[in-house]
Amino acid sequence: MKEKEIIDFLKKNFKSKKAFIGIGDDCAVIEYSKNYYLILTTDVLVENVHFEKGKFTWTQIGKKAMAVNLSDIAAMGGIPEFALVSLGLPESNFKIIKELAEGIKEMCKKYKFEIIGGNLTKSKEIFIDVFMVGIVEKKYLKTRKGTKSGDLIYVTGSLGASQIKKQFNLEPRIFEVREIVKKYKVNSMIDISDGLSSDLIKLCEVNKLGFKLYLENLPVSEEAKKISKDKFEEILHVLNDGEDYEILFTAGREEKIPEKIGKIKITKIGEMTGKREFIGILEDKIIEIKDKGFSHF
């Protein structure tokens, strides 16, 4: 059974009446006040799955544990407010806890959220599970649903080979997304965590649409360029490597989406289509794109 089938089973079994959005988007969304929603998400880092001991510092791992959740908050157009941290450790190791805390504090300061609770448990393998709470103005809430055929597809930053270096120096796109949702009419949004191909196909399935990607336009990261022997290999890295934590969004053709927000590039990479086809165009050739991103199972 694949991850997608499990999530479909859970969606069917746990329908929410009280939440505005339940299982199936980057965050759950609940009522908060007249003008705001509360948005809730959880993501975990597990030893030997998401990180190996010794390869990165615990400060970097603490930062990443926050970043992957901040990216979910960004994908709804939101602002992070609070987090709870559930930590599993094989033994009481103050060095690890101190270094993790340093990384977490750094992210709290930069993204202006607070740690307000958590849990400490024994576990053979280390895990850092984070529960993050954010807010978003009702008028700025973005979800996976809402895009139309003909909408253009944009992505922040650059993609591919993030596992080499970027994954432990993530800069979740909170500030850039806030700029975008305040100034432009965005129709749908998702964060790229499993890989561009996987996450874009998820977006299509929610909206019952397809896409056409301008493969020559894809923003290839420096790392992906270094490890690729040609343009085609670069494209495969961009499509299928996970852990980019960039934001993909769609907007109507009339929206004047800028090419940069601050220092972060915004690239037009394709368009949504009415047919259920997932294709890319490269030098006039049509290439079928498959869901080859990261899956846990």
Add this chain to the structure above:
Amino acid sequence: MKEKEIIDFLKKNFKSKKAFIGIGDDCAVIEYSKNYYLILTTDVLVENVHFEKGKFTWTQIGKKAMAVNLSDIAAMGGIPEFALVSLGLPESNFKIIKELAEGIKEMCKKYKFEIIGGNLTKSKEIFIDVFMVGIVEKKYLKTRKGTKSGDLIYVTGSLGASQIKKQFNLEPRIFEVREIVKKYKVNSMIDISDGLSSDLIKLCEVNKLGFKLYLENLPVSEEAKKISKDKFEEILHVLNDGEDYEILFTAGREEKIPEKIGKIKITKIGEMTGKREFIGILEDKIIEIKDKGFSHF
């Protein structure tokens, strides 16, 4: 380094300005509306730490994962509303997922909360990490802080040897606590998860007080009676076994706390004292009580 010292370190490092209550109580508390707070908690079950495969069904484990979090919500006087479930599994196993979901659904129905999100990850050992969100009327919020010297100490249900049977048939005291907070003036509240001795000492430390327990009055569970050879052994089980998930609260001597709420017994077990002493009285003998409950490290 002990669990308590780690939590003290985290409390110092992560002070919250925006939350009403941050790290250090059963739940974090944030502003919600004019009359309500939002309360947030997290608790996890880890394979070979909190359960062993095969000893209990996955449905029971799913129920327990909810119950331990519901108990934290109860300990604030609150009502559960939503939960997110972060699940770690070594492989995609639909049987486990289906049975866990059954247990979770049963608790959702009984305690009227909804699962609105979560996360699925690979991990060598299974873990079920839950983030629960509740609400509580501002006037009914109970915390660990607030009790005074001379207050009487009460506990719901019975205690001891919960690991034998009760721990996978937990009935978190949501309904009973709601009755209590609506009708009586309660000064402080905590849930008993690590053991009566540990959790009562935590309550004392927050309030800079001591306690005197009427050891003959302690509500001994049937299981603790069965495995004890005398009264003294029963008392040790009640004081030091963990996993009871009953609620301890304190109230002024003038409050007419009933002996039962529905079918659940409420027992007066002692009183708070101004001295920093932790003692029990048994047949006119004074016994010093030590923190011998459950600790992960």
